[in-house]
Amino acid sequence: MNPDMLRSAPVPSVRRMPLYLRFLKQLKSRGRQVVSCTHIAHELGLVNTQVRKDLAMTGIVGRPKVGYDVPALIAAIEGFLGWNNTSDAFIVGAGSLGRALMGYDGFREYGLNILAAFDIDPERVGRPVHGKEVFALERLPDLAERLHVRIGILTVPAKAAQDAANLLVLSGIRAIWNYAPIGLEVPESVIVENMNLSASLAVLSSRLAQTLRTEMGLKTETE
Template identity: 55%
Template sequence: MSQLERKTAGVPTLKRLPLYLRLLRKMKENGEEYASGTVVAKELGLDPIVVRKDLAITGAVGRPRLGFQMDEIIEAIEEFLGWSNTSEAFLVGVGSLGRALLGYQGFEQHGMRIAAAFDKDPAIIGTKVHGKTILDIEKMPGLAKRMHVQIGILTVTASVAQGVADAMIAGGIRAIWNFTPTNLTVPSHVILQREELASSLAVLSHRLLIEDSLAPKA
């Protein structure tokens, strides 16, 4: 699949593909050899047409009356998402959220491994968190260059986020996963993905409010 074709996937499709992958892996563990778009749609409560279009964009080809061969469709999704080869990432900011991300074991299933973590607090530098020794942030740009690290995870306070992002870019990092509430300014060649935790909470809270308003009164 060409890079141009890979770019044609919209954000909604990219967000659904990991859901399919998780389900397909589970089906494979249960001994299933084939999976149809209809079955996947039913299990996830999605429109079958949407699922078929999403799976088709990966380049996988289904078999009549059988669907997609399990190993083939899993491999196609992983390759499409860039998860077939593990990429190393640097995490900067070892506070509560940073520690939680360091402890998450699922990243490698999604093609990413946190190779090192950095902080500026002398009380944290040199300590170990989930088996990783926390390094001085001053070492981050040079180490990123030597290791050719492409991904940076930003979990610092808002006041220093832009400066740390600039240091990441100086080290050759080309993709920043931003967990801060700061709107970063980055060059056009740098990919920026911001996690809007407050926005997700707003959606959750509003949906809960609506459900409460529709619930029968006691």
Template identity: 45%
Template sequence: MSTDNKKKEGLVPEPSLRRMPTYLAYLKMAKNQNQQFVSSTHIARDMGVDPTQVTKDLSYTSIVGKTRVGYEVEPLINILEEFLGFRTIDEAYLFGAGSLGNALLLDHGLSQFGLKIVAAFDVDANIIGKEIAGVPIYHMDDFHKMQEEKQVNIGILTVPSEYAQKVAHDIVDGGIKGIWNFTPMRIRLGEDVVVQDTSLYAHLAVMFNRMQYLKK
């Protein structure tokens, strides 16, 4: 019954990981303003969060702050970027070049955070063979052949929900180790694959719900 009773010991908490890029964005601004040090209290005040949460989050990295001074901005940026994996470029395939997939191909922000989409796959004959933002679109059937040469291990899933599980399974067979799942479907895969769910609609749902409480 208990299928995934894996020890979570030593893992950096997901909420902490999600907050780290926000500190990074803040630090880059501080750097632009030529600040050499920032204290956790400063960060916390400016960002509207708890100061102890900032120190605790940053303590997961190798940075050490100086008492009464704070953290040195530039080393902290470097350490955070390294820690988050934004410094090493990982190659990725995009599966499903519909409107959302297209969107991700056009967004050049991703490459600054360590993700480079090297090819896209789809089944729509109208777009296969074309390029979007310099990324070639192949037929889904060509994936396994392509993967033999390239050995990419990240797959971005932007197919229609009904194909999510099937495609996910298929690409894991081809050696994909991490799936960035933009579909609203939950996909079931083995323990040796990382699935990151990023459904925009989930966030929309939270926003709509919280807004209801304002309207009275």
């Protein structure tokens, strides 16, 4: 194994990986065998040296004046992201957002397989959503252990998030994709990636409100 792979990769580089992967898969489907770093950079509107650095993180080395072998590069990126083996995940919180994510099959492209959801509401338990079971929350530790699930997707309300996170940690979950609009306290060994829809919407709508206010102000002044 390349020792570089054990070092922590910069977040912006990691966030670009799905972009490379999608482009390379397009090339592959068109029968292309080899691609240069320059070509990738040009097509994706990125800087050459950045692309080279990003791809080096996956442990792959391009051949000078030839480039990268396309299938090998795809495999290297998928391995780097852990997307070569489909990862099973549980959803905690089968409310509106949890159910929405249960019905989103785009995650499969990224090797993520949502097995089931958990909830405390007896009205939700036992009623499958998009063909996936909803279990009572107390069954989480047992099922996570038996099915070796390591990824938890947290879609509970803010006030229930920390308790749910504690239960995920107790259940052996190693990575929490947090859609609850609040920060979580977890042991260092547990990875948290926040996906805060309300914060993103706040940025969008505050900027829009500001723009419309400014325009209204200008209008009034010129009238």
